[in-house]
Amino acid sequence: MKTLITSCFVVFLLISCKETKSKEVVVEDSAAKFNELLVNYNEEGFQLNPIKATNAGDSRFNDQFPDFLSDDYKAKKKAYYTKYKNALVQIDQSELTATEKMSMAVLKWDCDINLEAMVFDKDLMPIDQMWSKNLDFNQLAGGTNAQPFKTVKDYKDWLARIDGYLVWLTSAKEKMQTGIGKGVVLPKSLIVKVIPQFETLATGKAEDHLYYSPINQIPETFAEEEKQELTAAYKNMVANKVMPAHKDIANFLKNDYLPKGRTSSGINATPLGDAYYNHQIKLYTTTSMTADEIHNLGLKEVARILGEMEAVKKEVGFKGDLKAFFDHVRTNKKLMPFTERSQVIAFYDSIHNVMKPQIDKLFGKQPKTPFEVRRTEPFREKSAAANYSQGSLDGTRPGIFYTPIPYVTEYNIFDKEDLFLHEAIPGHHFQISLAQESKELPEFRKTLWYSAYGEGWALYTESMGKELGLYKDPYQYFGMLSAEMHRAIRLVVDTGLHTKGWTREEAIQYSLDNEAEAEDTIVREIERYMANPGQALSYKIGQLKIRELRSRAKTALGNKFDIKEFHNQVLETGCIPLQLLENKIDDWIAVSK
Template sequence: MIRRLFILSLLVVGFSSCKNDSATTSNKPEENIPNTEFAALLEDYSKQGYALDPMVATNAGDMSYNTEFPNFLSADYKAKKRAYYESFKSQLSKIDISTLNATEKMSHNVLNWDIDINLEAMQFKKDLMPVDQMWSKNLDFNQLASASNAQPFKTVQDYKDWTTRVDNYLVWLNATIDNMKKGMAEDYVLPQSLIKKVIPQFETLAKGNVEDHLYYSPIKNFPEDFSDEDRKQITADYKVMIADKIMPAHQKMVDFLTIDYLPKGRTSSGINATPLGDDYYNHQIKLYTTTTMTADEIHNLGLREVARIRSEMEAVKKEVGFDGDLNAFFEHVRTKKELMPFTERSQVIAFYDSIHNVMKPQINKLFGKQPVTAFEVRRTEPFREKSAAANYSPGSLDGTRPGIFYTPIPYVETYNIFDKEDLFLHEAIPGHHFQIALQQENAELPTFRKTLWYSAYGEGWALYTESMGKELGLYKDPYQYFGMLSSEIHRAIRLVVDTGLHAKGWSREKAIQYSLENEAESERAIISEIERYMANPGQALSYKIGQLKLIELRERASKTLGDKFDIKEYHNQVLETGCIPLQLLEDKIDAWIEASK
């Protein structure tokens, strides 16, 4: 984001108990001597964590749990989850921190924070609203059914494993109805506008020809070495699975949502209108920003950022010679035919590939450490693309599955490219792909940290990378630069509308109107975004909070080190630890600055 190197004075992160000991300790003899007891604890944490959530294991490339999908909503599962975190919290307290090297101290602090935030989350009854249009487990599971994601379909056994996993998934799916019925009785229900978006997602999987069904995809992609007999048997089994299990289960959900749940849906928009209340939103702020900022602080910060970025947008409007006001310019950008040049979806993919090719010669100037994991651009699967945002799907830990940038293209003729260069920087390179792939490839990190995700760090990094477009040979067209500003103001608006919805009593309509008045996104896209914030309170705050902290730390390092400042080394320092809470990152960067003087 340019970056104006705007200092976030409000970002005073309050996790003093989580301080990175390595930032203040320089006991050289310890540096490279691993603590075997602690290493065993971390390994157990990862292994038991995979057993607790097999989807995490599959996405990481561990195929040990490919038949499993636990009923995350059952009392038995919740008891196991609580016992898991409490057990490791107790074990961690017995580790002598003075015996740990710098990397281990960081892992100790990160693990402590991770356990605490997960235990804190368990005190809330959020699972009485177990499905939504964007974040719920059924959407993650259905992605696996496409046979183009983490679930393998390479052997006959793989195909059999999937049918077993589907049976387990359907147990969870049935439990969601029971939980939503309890939620209806206790006033834990989704807003009606979100329910209306969820119903079509289930409806798509409840009807149609078996051969056209998403779950039939593996049959269309048989490995060449399968025998005719295996192909025939698996095809028959999958047809039965789809017709007798998948379609009826999803139709049952459609009927429940339409007949029973929708009429009980709430007309309020914010989470504080449910019994979860302000306490839950404060927890979500802490989870997604890894700070102790308040909703009021974040809301006011967002208002200031929106005003600042609008002034920069005015300069671009003047540069291209547009005579109307800024809101008229938004509409001009939304509807400018030259910015919607595609007639085929393949052209969209080729456009992103061309962005990558422009950047390649410049990448080495800014990044010393670069991933070896492969990367691809793909269209978002049709079953979810009408309500999905562009996203990055990480590769496997062993690097055999590439990182994938998914872009939804529901209406190719109106696919506007004005903000797509910065989108590629954010979701792909050097944003999520660099950050996540390097984290997974780092041999010094314990397994649990290779798959760990803190949104303030991960999304903050991705938003920060958008600032490097000009350095990477992009943003030559003023409309593309305006697109970068539009993406930045979009994240600043999130600070305003997310807190507005969940802490200040804003309606969905008020949040939509505020966004329409301050950014160039289409009304359709804005509605999807506002409903995204309604479904997962606080997540949208992480981008700008993390970005501003990274900008602050970069400016601090540059100012302190002067000619000794190396941008590649700064990026190395940020990326090498993987996702960590922001205070731990700040401690690390401060220690690096001090050591580099």
């Protein structure tokens, strides 16, 4: 009997070991299969969008610029997202790690939202004053951004890439011609801002042209024959390709497109309609909120911030009403102290130096990627807002905070401490660089951008100014309130323009009545919302969610709450939809308890 029991036990162990080993193989196979899928998704994504690869520091496709507007390209794009969406169904999610499960959820969202976008004919308006691919391409042309100009091959890659870009320009013109026939055209007020952008690149001497700039930086190590060959090629490219192409678009915009431009301001006045705006809300807020919910939230936030502004006005002893105080701040020459553009850059450097001792108290994880402040390039300066340009994935190219300084003596500093927090440190530079440097995230998540998270984080950091040693001057604190008001106003005017029939002028007046921004800045902002419906909603929606999560964690954890660890939890994910971030923080709270 004893022998029989022992024999049975041995057989049981063998079967159990076999089953355990088999299960381990399944787990390994499932994880390996999923991680291979992620690698392929990133690799094929770079092939599909070579500009994204260049921005990430991957130089393999630096000679390519696909015709993003062609039917062939759109078919490839649709097949790409459909393929990976279907592939996810084959993965056993229960066998994945927490990071892998997050990557799976993010990948599914990315495929879904991109496929949904392809339903709409937004490509019939491929060019605008702020968001279109020609402006991104022009930034590369100066030789100081992501496109490298260090080797002879680099210079030849750019010549080849320009040929692809010129094909895209031709397609853009054809799309706009089709758009005229279908009533999908830009508002006239935007078209008149686009025309000078093309005219600037259509005239002048080839040697003075933006696209000739890399020749002025040609490395001394190049052989003399190579220098001469490249110089001649770039002169020919500028004079016989780039300038004529931009002149053609400028003439088309003036003579054909502008007369057909619409007088309406909102996207719902076009055949794209409410369905497109609802898609944009989902894209840019990563929520299921409605336009009415967002509009009403905006009105509530505007009222709250107005109350805080009144307190600052009282603190500085201003006797007029709040609208008069806005004018006082806009026009106060004491808040415009600069005579040289270099002084503006030095001012931002001084803000950074004040913050440095406090950063360590609030952030455990900090990026290694270098950081610089630069003036916005002159070709786009008059119509651009301050922005951040991320560094390369390997950290060799710095993150850059660009600030437009078209008129240095009118550069008002009342809101610039706040601006630095948002666009630079610890805003976009921390959030983007930490994701790119992460050893945990798969490559595709290092270059994703979800505006509600990315802009929400940047706006959240603005409220940390006092914790970082800033906002000691009440005008600078008022600047922070003004910036928050600016984002609250966006909830009102963006939904107003695109769902409630507001005109451009009504949106401008609402902004003038409720914030201290200069009128020309407000005009640019309203026109920005007109060009890209819904994008402006992302800031406040994201900020409020991160604030809510911080408050929730602090209440739940009490003395166990660690602000550095909270920031680590938020930043280590890279850009993700807000619901996924909320799930992650809730899990962290539960574990921390």
